[in-house]
Amino acid sequence: MKNRNLSKFAVPIGVIGIIVMMVVPLPTFLLDLLIATNITGALLILLVAMFVQRPLDFSVFPALLLVMTLFRLALNISATRLVLRDGDAGKVIHAFGDFVVGGSLVIGLVIFLILIIVQMVVVTKGAERVAEVGARFTLDAMPGKQMAIDADLNAGLIDEAEAKKRRADVAAEADFYGAMDGGSKFVKGDAIAAIIITVINLVGGFGVGILQHGMAPAEAMNQYSLLTVGDGLVSQIPALLLSVATGLITTRSATSGDMGSSVTAQLGQNKLALRIAGGAALGLCVIPGLPKVPFLIIGAITLLIAQRIKDPEPEAEAAAAAAAAAGEAERPAPDSPEQLLGEMRVDPLELALSPDLVDLVDSNGGDLLDRVRALRRKMALELGIIMPPVRTRDDLDLPLSSYAIRISGVDAGSGQAPPGTVLAIGDGLQALPGRAGIEPVFGLAGKWVPAELHYQAELSGATVVDRASVIITHLAEIVRQNASRLLGREDVRSLTEMVKRTHPVVVEELTPTLLSLGQIQRVLQALLDEGVPIRDLVRIFESLSLRAKVSVDHDGLVEAARAALGPAIAAQYAADGRLTVITLEPMLEQSLLESLRPSETGAFMAIDGLRAEAIVTEAGRLVEAAEQSGITPVLACSPQLRLPLMRLLRAGSRRVQVLSYSEISGSTAQIETMGVVNGAYAGAA
Template identity: 60%
Template sequence: MKKAGLSKMAVPIGVVGVVLLLVVPLPAAMLDMLIVVNIALSLVILLTAMYVKRPLDFSVFPSIILIATLFRLGLNVASTRLVLRDAYAGEVIHAFGSFVVGGSLVIGLVIFMILVVIQFVVITNGAGRVAEVGARFTLDAMPGKQMAIDADLNAGILTEAEARKRRAEVTAEADFYGAMDGGSKFVKGDAIAGIVITIINLVGGFIIGMMQRGMSAGEALETYSLLTVGDGLVTQIPALLLSVATGIICTRASAEDDLGTAASGQLLQSRTALTIAGGAAIVFALIPGMPKLPFLAVGIVMLIASQRLKANEAKAALEAEQAAATQLPGAPAKDTNEQLIEEMRVHALEIHLSPDLVDLVRPGASDDLLGRIRSLRRKIALDLGIVVPPVRTRDSVELAHATYAVRVAGVEVARGSLPPGRVLALGDDLSSLPGEQVREPVFGLDGKWVPAELRFAAEMSGATVVDRVSVLITHLSNVVTQNADRLLSREDVRVLTEGVKQVNPSVVEELIPGVMSLGEVQRVLQGLLAEGVAIRDLSRIYEALTLRAKVSPDPEGLVEAARRELGPSITASHARNNVLRVITLDPVLEHSLLEGLRPGEGGTQLSIDVPRAEAMLVSYQQVRSQSEGRGEHPVLVCAPAIRPALHRLIAGQVGPATVLSYTEVTGSGIQIETVGVVRDVAAVAA
């Protein structure tokens, strides 16, 4: 039989053998062998518990407790049968009893009772209590650990596989400590059973020796006391080892080293503690009547250990200084390829903070920046359909006081200030509040950074008060939305496509790679994101791309095909209360724009003279400003053919604008309300 088969069968065979111990009488020689096996097994369990680095590395321990306890109780039954029947239970029990009893039966019984008390009162009760508390605390902390794993997964710190592994570890830890709580009850019950069996052996043997074997009272007491003490020792010593192992496992925290290494390293970490303890031992030696040699020996050893620890600390400090002296300023500690590559890597999204703002990302900060970033990544994923890359936060001494900067692909795209101890008050009338007048970076609102203790006063004056982290998160959200197309990488598209393939495989298989490559799909999705169109409905987008790409691979045509398919959702995103307020083009102007449409390398272009284009843009701005002054947010609607070119013209000259085509707003079931018309002012003037 192979080794794996033997290992698999060993435990079942052993359990069956233990059951037989309770029924079948054993010869004394075999009992000796099993007692030695029991002692050796308990010692192995104890040492294993000391050398594991984490409790979960010995996850089978609760089951071993049950099997070892059952084995020991089986030996108790077998030894009791031999003691009461033959007044002899093998050489091991006789040797243990003789060694402890020695020349005095009373001293032997007293020592045995002390061992029983230590086992039952101290070790077993302590281990049971620790297991009970550990199980309760572990189960109570389980939801929080699961939430932390989910948060790290959402933040991109963990992959899906790593998150599954961490969740499995948390579940296994809860199961382990729950099993340990029950296993400790086995240990306690075993101690009680040992005491009961000892009493039975002593009393029952005394009676049997006098009534059946014709022994005198003294002879019966001496014989069965020796056997009782020996039998109790060979069972109580393994039980004591198992109880200690239980306590060690339950009190171990997760560590990188085994118990011996961690204990020696932590006990010898304080030179002052060793010096004081050694001096105290020497002082005790000077007290009249105290034995001088033991105290002096211990004190001198501790003082020597403290001096060696001091020398090691000085040596480590000198080596650190030498390493720092030989290293160039600003150079990394090591110039391994991995570290150089890490230094070279350009991160997709970064937040640089001045040194006085680093407290925003420290654990336990009142303003949880990292937690808010995780929430923002989730919100953008649900709004735009992209997974924002993990945001790297780092300090920068190059930034001015209370300043932050947001970088996309290594390029700074936004900057702002977050004065410590202040909140941002936004409103029309802030003259009564102290602070420097500033402009909010996203919406351009007037505001003031006021002391945090005046927050309530600012709210009472009608101002909207925003904390520092909210200002930064709002700014970051705006940056991510405006640069969503740059943040969508080829790998992101692959992951998103795999997600679509799981629920709609035919759409993906028909499009990629037969009709379009992954890079071409990425370019289309970037085109949609550049105009603020969400790409959550990838199945519908891929269906539209499949049909259009078979006709023409033109990128602009592919983007427009996807927009037409997403028309109702695009329109709904700009509607308010089921009403879409639109700005239209004068028919004459629109016709002239259609006639001036020309193809170009970056897509179609509007071929019109500069004065006419400027006049059209001025008319658009006037109509848009009037509508926004009434609290409306209109969109410009035009013919599908000129929509891409007109959007590029307005976005390049005026700024961000929403331009929809007639095909996108029709058939959506949303009420259309025209709030203005863009006219050809130059033509009218002529």
């Protein structure tokens, strides 16, 4: 606890101490101690910048850069006060000045100016530019990165916790590079301040020595120039170290390991390059006038390093050849029963790609297969079904840049995904090259633009989606629309066994005593057809058991299951705690109830065509008016009327969700009525 409190207050106390240093004179011993602290701290920051795994792991660097710059300027002010007042600034400054000047003022000033030029013109200027560009592109890329996170979350590749962590990393990265852009300005200003302080020390010290201390001009120049150069060196050496650390941090965006390991691995990965470099060094020995020993030593060391690096390519090729030979030996004959049965099998779900889209499933960079596997988990959590494995293969019959999604061998959807492009959805894309495209799920107009222009597309206000996300989103929608077709008898058996492990009494009471697996499958398929998830199988099975003791009529079983899931069904269509409903005019509803007739395929309404058309048209008009206001309403009616009315609306191509009063009554949402269907038509008079 004490260590935690100490570290908590160390920086505030240090910053206050730095401010005090600018006003209160320091003794020479304390100044020497603080100068040594400054040099050691700058060296420590440089080493941390080299060994850090990624820039964000040193996120405190911009703030630390400001504190260290302020600390160094405070030391400059303290040293200047001692130089001008006492003609002495401690042993560290005197030793640096005496060592570098070496009896020659010109040599000392030249070396000091060279350090200033290296820091300001080369290192600081380059780091400032890299930080500025990095900040701009990081901020520009934020929307695309956020969309990629949302796409992975929707595809089921990551969970909500991982998505939140990645969003925080994206925001932290933008804040870091923005702070680095400003922090690099501190380093540049520090270099300019060093030049000004040096000139002040030289001129002021020369004047103080002659006017106040009565020194001869040569003596004053010698003493104060030595102290000035020493002060400049002890401040500029840490400043140079921090400038280098700034450059290392801002240029480390493409690597994730520490700098030493990355440099060693990447320089040593090409054996041929090392051999050529070593041979070139040895070749320089034949040039007349050049010393041969240095080039012989360097060339020999380079060739020795190249010789000691292992070349993995032959081993990899041998392993690949052995694997190919083993696979060829195990492959069955083309006319064997196993091969023929495999080719005859119709896959429940298939994703066919044109030959130029095979890179999406390539192990070197393509993540489509990983997203497909994650989609199975997402569908299980969303719909409650075990999505069958997706067979992904290339199809030479498909047009280039296209794909097709097939269910039991029949095309259920298709689309475009040109290689090297991303789909930009929005307006204002006329200035960007590319070809027109359509988002396959929502039918939004867009344009397939080159992938390298995705930042420009985002800046124009468009939503940019990569090819894999387009295909996965389309595949997920196809699965939702055809979930009932994908639920096979074997899947129902697996679901039943899963429920039996936790609720054995529920299953034993239902099947096979009351209902067969086929009847249960029909009920579950009917629920999926209407967009009702079947995750709560325990509640569904309990309701089916109660209903099956009275009647095994299919429509009655479906309505019993829906009644048990009523609150969950109503919650699907509620928004902000409100459920918007459309109702039937009471007289119309009563007449429709009286018109119900049983049949082998379920109950239907025996009404004339004009009235049926009027009901469908009016219900569709009310729903479209509500959707234009951003509301998704449902049509409410009696439980006996719900299923026949839904079939009527579907026959009229109206995707209106029909809920019964019993389903709505269990909802906790506030009910709001927005319209009434009266079923009036022109020929009624």
